[in-house]
Amino acid sequence: MPDQNEWTEVISPKTSLLDLKLAELWKYRDLIVIFARRDIIASYKQTILGPLWFFIQPIITSLLFTVVFGNIAGISTEGINSFLFFLASQICWSYFSSSLNGNANIFVSNAGIFGKVYFPRLAAPIATTLSNFFRLIIQLALFLAIYFYYYFIKKDVSIQPNWQLILVPYVLLLMTFLGLGLGIIVSSLTTKYRDFSNLMVFGVTLLMYASAVIYPVSFLPEKYQYYIRFNPIAAAMESFRYAFFGQGTFNITDLIYSTVFAVVVFFAGLIVFNRIEKNFMDTV
Amino acid sequence: MAETAIKVENVSKLYKLGYVGSGTFRDDVKYYFDKLRGKRSEAELIAETNDREHKGNSEYVWALKDINFEVKHGEIWGVIGKNGAGKSTLLKILSKITSPTEGSVKYKGRIASLLEVGTGFHGELTGRENIYLNGAVLGMTKSEIKSKFDEIVDFAGVERYVDTPVKRYSSGMTVRLGFAVAAHLEPEILIVDEVLSVGDAEFQKKAIGKMQDISAGGGRTVLFVSHNMASVRKLCSKGLLMRNGKIAMIDDIERVVDNYLSSEAKQLFKQEWELKNAPGNDFVKVKKVEVKSANNHTLQNFDVKTPLEISIEFYNNYAISDKVYASLHFYSQEGLCLFDIGSEIKSMSNGIVKSTLHIPANFLNDGSYFINFNILDASGPKLLFSLNECLAFDITDARHDDLGYFAKWQGVIRPTYLPFTTEQV
Numbered sequence: 001m002p003d004q005n006e007w008t009e010v011i012s013p014k015t016s017l018l019d020l021k022l023a024e025l026w027k028y029r030d031l032i033v034i035f036a037r038r039d040i041i042a043s044y045k046q047t048i049l050g051p052l053w054f055f056i057q058p059i060i061t062s063l064l065f066t067v068v069f070g071n072i073a074g075i076s077t078e079g080i081n082s083f084l085f086f087l088a089s090q091i092c093w094s095y096f097s098s099s100l101n102g103n104a105n106i107f108v109s110n111a112g113i114f115g116k117v118y119f120p121r122l123a124a125p126i127a128t129t130l131s132n133f134f135r136l137i138i139q140l141a142l143f144l145a146i147y148f149y150y151y152f153i154k155k156d157v158s159i160q161p162n163w164q165l166i167l168v169p170y171v172l173l174l175m176t177f178l179g180l181g182l183g184i185i186v187s188s189l190t191t192k193y194r195d196f197s198n199l200m201v202f203g204v205t206l207l208m209y210a211s212a213v214i215y216p217v218s219f220l221p222e223k224y225q226y227y228i229r230f231n232p233i234a235a236a237m238e239s240f241r242y243a244f245f246g247q248g249t250f251n252i253t254d255l256i257y258s259t260v261f262a263v264v265v266f267f268a269g270l271i272v273f274n275r276i277e278k279n280f281m282d283t284v
Numbered sequence: 285m286a287e288t289a290i291k292v293e294n295v296s297k298l299y300k301l302g303y304v305g306s307g308t309f310r311d312d313v314k315y316y317f318d319k320l321r322g323k324r325s326e327a328e329l330i331a332e333t334n335d336r337e338h339k340g341n342s343e344y345v346w347a348l349k350d351i352n353f354e355v356k357h358g359e360i361w362g363v364i365g366k367n368g369a370g371k372s373t374l375l376k377i378l379s380k381i382t383s384p385t386e387g388s389v390k391y392k393g394r395i396a397s398l399l400e401v402g403t404g405f406h407g408e409l410t411g412r413e414n415i416y417l418n419g420a421v422l423g424m425t426k427s428e429i430k431s432k433f434d435e436i437v438d439f440a441g442v443e444r445y446v447d448t449p450v451k452r453y454s455s456g457m458t459v460r461l462g463f464a465v466a467a468h469l470e471p472e473i474l475i476v477d478e479v480l481s482v483g484d485a486e487f488q489k490k491a492i493g494k495m496q497d498i499s500a501g502g503g504r505t506v507l508f509v510s511h512n513m514a515s516v517r518k519l520c521s522k523g524l525l526m527r528n529g530k531i532a533m534i535d536d537i538e539r540v541v542d543n544y545l546s547s548e549a550k551q552l553f554k555q556e557w558e559l560k561n562a563p564g565n566d567f568v569k570v571k572k573v574e575v576k577s578a579n580n581h582t583l584q585n586f587d588v589k590t591p592l593e594i595s596i597e598f599y600n601n602y603a604i605s606d607k608v609y610a611s612l613h614f615y616s617q618e619g620l621c622l623f624d625i626g627s628e629i630k631s632m633s634n635g636i637v638k639s640t641l642h643i644p645a646n647f648l649n650d651g652s653y654f655i656n657f658n659i660l661d662a663s664g665p666k667l668l669f670s671l672n673e674c675l676a677f678d679i680t681d682a683r684h685d686d687l688g689y690f691a692k693w694q695g696v697i698r699p700t701y702l703p704f705t706t707e708q709v
Binding site: 010112113 | 291376377379382383384385386387388390394395397399403404408409413416417420425449
């Protein structure tokens with residue numbers, strides 16, 4: 001008879017809250033990459049333009065924003081070329097929102113696989129985030145190309161890159177934590193109460209209007225400028241744009257607040273996810 | 285003494301009936317609050333055993349209750365039981381899809397579970413991409429899949445289509461591809477659900493062969509769930525019979541299968557009445573109905589090769605006694621009437637009359653059947669009396685071992701004696 005220590009695996013009802021089984025997750029790293037690849041490939045299969053859609057989508061959206069919010073509604077972009085302003089905002093925001101949306105559905109959309117085979121469940125949200133990150137990198141390259149065109153060739157004076165550029169990866173990391181953390185919290189709740197998936201349908205759009213995506217914070221009346229500081233995404237958006245354009249508000253306190261918020265949300269998400277994943281097949 | 289590969293200790297699983305989550309927020313809060321204080325929740329105390337046939341009073345049900353067993357390294361177990369007996373729940377716990385409410389499961393060795401063929405296949409991706417995807421989902425690393433890639437493609441027989449999206453595959457091809465990936469897993473412990481019931485005959489033969497290689501060659505431990513007694517008998521050495529969420533029996537596979545067949549199915553081989561309480565009316569009263577094997581009258585496990593005798597005896601008090609005859613309606617369990625046949629009309633005097641129907645061997649397909657009898661007056665014809673569902677029995681499958689086809693044989697009947705000739709023209 002082997003004694004307790006020799007078992008390769010023990011399944012029991014109770015585990016600690018933060019037992020994330022990272023070693024096991026590492027063993028499944030190939031799966032994470034394959035999942036992420038699947039998401040990316042599947043999104044442009046049977047299209048003529050293929051991966052070009054990664055570029056078309058932010059450009060069209062930004063053009064639309066420029067016309068609607070910039071020209072028609074007349075939202076000031078603090079002297080920044082409004083197409084560049086909206087392109088930067090749009091890329092940064094869509095990274096967050098697609099990560100949030102993707103992860104918010106993670107249990108429901110993967111119920112088929114989760115119900116038939118075991119693998120560390122965290123692989124799914126990580127893969128979703130990874131595929132969104134890949135898209136972000138491509139779009140960021142596009143943005144930089146256009147950005148440099150305006151800066152070096154058109155000599156656009158409204159563009160003033162500054163030292164905050166080194167914070168760009170950090171801001172994107174914040175967005176990652178926020179998107180992943182909030183997403184898996186929502187998805188964990190959705191397994192039981194589908195109300196949350198209804199909420200998500202318009203919630204993300206509402207959040208966009210409340211997150212300084214289509215306007216700079218300075219555009220708001222004083223009173224609202226105070227409230228928007230409670231939105232951790234707004235500070236990230238502002239910092240992201242500030243780094244490239246040197247316009248707007250860059251406030252280190254707000255960024256620290258966002259950081260704390262993102263870390264708390266991320267760990268809360270992990271804990272909730274960890275609790276739900278064991279029995280979600282019974283409730284989903 | 286071989287080492288223990290799987291040890292299941294006191295495993296129980298509690299389910300709540302009805303909708304989860306709608307309007308039960310208060311219950312949920314209460315449940316967690318009870319749990320938090322470390323006591324057994326009220327739910328667990330009032331839960332009932334898993335018995336589908338009786339309507340219970342509690343909203344909570346133990347889908348599994350106190351499951352204990354130990355599988356030795358290299359053994360192949362068949363898990364059988366009626367639908368809803370807890371087989372799937374047990375399987376889900378063993379393969380970590382859901383966790384037990386109580387108890388623990390311990391493994392020694394790498395496990396893989398195969399509850400479905402082709403889990404995670406994505407229609408837009410090609411066969412090649414899906415082999416990697418499915419392999420990774422089942423726990424293989426990329427390099428493992430790469431080293432077996434050609435074997436997998438070859439086994440599935442899809443060389444030509446390996447770069448075609450899977451959504452263009454026929455369903456048979458998809459299944460073959462899925463099984464091929466799974467068959468190349470190399471776990472020490474394998475948990476398999478009814479995956480052999482898919483695919484065509486040729487593929488099944490291959491699949492069964494592969495399963496046998498797996499279990500014979502590598503000294504691997506296999507837990508196999510199936511409704512198909514023929515394949516369970518062939519593949520497994522030990523059996524575990526589940527009933528109402530509990531273990532009913534663990535023994536040699538033959539004995540477990542026999543026990544299952546004779547106890548689980550609702551069977552009614554014979555009914556006999558005294559004259560005073562016999563069903564009937566002033567014209568006729570039924571004395572006895574019976575179904576038995578024509579070869580061996582004590583045998584009660586009929587298979588498709590058993591010739592049957594079905595008989596009815598009745599007291600004939602009808603005035604025009606020479607016109608009375610019986611008709612038999614032969615029904616499948618789903619309520620489909622296979623045939624309706626009348627007995628010989630013969631001049632009989634009042635008294636006890638017996639009519640017997642002979643069904644030859646190899647005529648019926650496997651399945652569950654029941655019988656209705658009618659007694660009629662041929663001159664009308666006029667119905668005198670009918671006795672419904674008075675006999676019920678199962679016919680199990682029996683095949684040549686070398687055929688290698690284990691799925692449910694198609695068709696309502698299986699008249700294998702019909703001449704179906706082949707010649708060169």
